[in-house]
Amino acid sequence: MIPFHVAGRPTIGTDVLTVRSPYNTEVVGVTSLSTAEQVEQAVAAAVGATGPAAALTAAERAAALDEISARIRQRAEQFAQLITAENGKPLKWARAEVARAVSTFRWAAEEARRFSGELQRLDTDPAAAGRIAMIRRVPRGPVLGIAPFNFPLNLVAHKVAPALAVGAPIIVKPAPATPLTALLLGEVMSGLDLPAGMFSVLPIPNERVAELVADPRLPVVSFTGSGPVGAQIRAAVPHKHVTLELGGNAAALICQDWTDLDFAAQRIATFANYQAGQSCIAVQRVFVHHDQLAAFTPKLIAAVEALCTGDPRDERTDVGPVIDERAARRIEEWIGEAVAGGARILTGGGRDGTTLTPTVLIDAPADAKVSAEEVFGPVLVLAGVDTDADGLAAIDDSAYGLQAGVFTHRLDVAFAAHRRLRVGGIIIGDVPSFRADQMPYGGVKGSGSGREGVASAMQDYTEPRVMVLTGLTL
Known part of the structure; x- marks a missing residue:
């Protein structure tokens, strides 16, 4: 049985959790669920580690993060194969996720070395002559990181790496469908020269998460997942610092000046389907000028139909299964409802178990x-849309606001999109699915609050503390 980690120590619970492949239901691995007593041990250990963790030097924190990055790189293929097995992500995309996790921890090590605070002169007011302020950011306290199934390594990394970088203990609750990758990360992190209680990785059933979220000893909650659950967390703990990454229905606009329709079609086809669409910034809506629609549509259909759908373990596979049959049936029903409402299927629309044919x-x-x-x-x-302005309006006509892609070469259109669109990020000349792990990442409206990205999460996990020095001449 695969152990989980309580305060950095491998541990076994009482209730068995069997993880199966979403592609063929084969058993991937067996672990266990954390008991209430083990969860309490993890929380108490995190509280006990708060002081020692905050006292770690920048060099110590950076060294630990560099070591994690190196260990993941050494075991990259093991991670990738496990991600594919428990998540159903095609192997090529699982390897890309592992490479990003290596980068995320490496970047966090660099940010830990830069995390210095600032000096502020106060003698701008005569009454404050001879005084300066030193402003540092200090951890708010232990972090509860709740991770989703779609990126079972890198989205866990985006919670763990910033916490270690600022010296905050963290308890990770992985998704029930994909806990094994997080448990392997816990194994990789074991043996590091960190305070006891600095990290725990706890498989917990979703129905027991509310009590952990409510625990006053965990002042920061970082959640990535569905909108309804995020809203419940926000409402339940308004006194806590809560960051929410809740997804979206990302759109791409092909502007009137864009002529390389083959490139746009290829990028949109790939990044609408690259995780079987199970990415918060997968392309979902595409807006094209009416006078380009006839030329673009067959290119898009051809690019989508060229994708290889099937066994995610096959090196040739581009599109694997969704996470379970319930999700597959829901997607199939949504397609059917759209068709009943007047939509036409240009390609796809079929389902075989958990695998759906890419659909336009x-x-x-x-x-x-x-x-x-x-x-x-x-x-x-x-x-189709009539103008660029209509296309931007169509993108914004959404309850979500995570990222958008605008295919244009014109700077005035790019700046207009940046000024107008209520989204967290705008990608010019490409799909909305681009993300660099160091940049601020998150959204507005129904897409959440706060930002991921190592430096941005470090801000969320900390609060400013001011020291005023007196009797100084600047």
């Missing part, structure tokens, strides 16, 4: 779920 729809109603909600599946909704 046109003429879907604006209020259809495939248009208005987050599909989280391999589904594209294509629509």
Whole structure:
């Protein structure tokens, strides 16, 4: 049985948790669920580690993060194979995720060395002559990091790495469908020269998470997952510092000046389906000028149909299964509802168990779920627009605001998009699915609050503390 980690120590619980492949239901591994007593031990240890963790030098924190990065790199193929097995992500994309996790921890080591605070002169007011302020950011306290299934390594890394970088203990609650990758990360982190209680990785059933979220000893909650659950967390603990990354229905606009329709079609087809659509910034809505629609549509269909769908362990596979059959049936039902409302299927629309054929729809109603909600599946909704301004308005006509892609060469259009769109990030000349792990990443409206990205999360995990020095001449 695969152990989890309580205060850095391998531990076994009482209730068995069997993890199966979403592709063929084969058993991937067996672990166990944390008991209430083990959860209490982890929380108490995190509280006890708060002082020693905050006292770690920048060199010590950076060294630990560099070591984690190196250990993941050494075991990269093991991580990738495990991600593919328990998540169903094609191996090529699992390897890309592992490479990003290596980078995330390496970047956190660099940020730990830079995390210095600032000096502020106060003699701008005569009454404060001879005084300066030193402002440092200190950990708010232990962090509860709740991770989703779709990136079972790198999205855990985006919670763990910033916490270690600022010297904050962290308890990680991985997704029930994909806990094994996080447990392997816990194994990689074991034996580091860190205070006892600095990290725990606890498989906990979702119905027991509310009590952990409410625990007053965990002042920071970092959640990545569904909108309804995020809203429940925000409402339950308004006194805590809560960061929420809740997804979206990302859109791409092909502007009137864009001529390379082959490039746009290839990028959109790839990044609508690269995790079987199970990415918060997978392309879901595509807006094209009416005078380009006839030329673009067959290119998009050809690019989508060229993708290889099947066994995620096959090196040739581009699109694997979704996480379980319930998700697959929901996506199939949403496609059916859109068609009943007037949408046409240009390609795809089929389902075999947990695997859906990549699907392109046109003429879907604006209020259809495939248009208005987050599909989280391999589904594209294509629509025509009259002007660039209409396209930007269509992107913004959404309850979500995570990222958008705008295919244009014109700086005035790029700046107009940046000024107008209520999203967390705008990618010019490419799909909304681009993310660099050091940049601020998150959204507005229904897409959440706070930002991931190592330096941004370090800000969220800390608060300013001011020291005023008196009797100094500047």
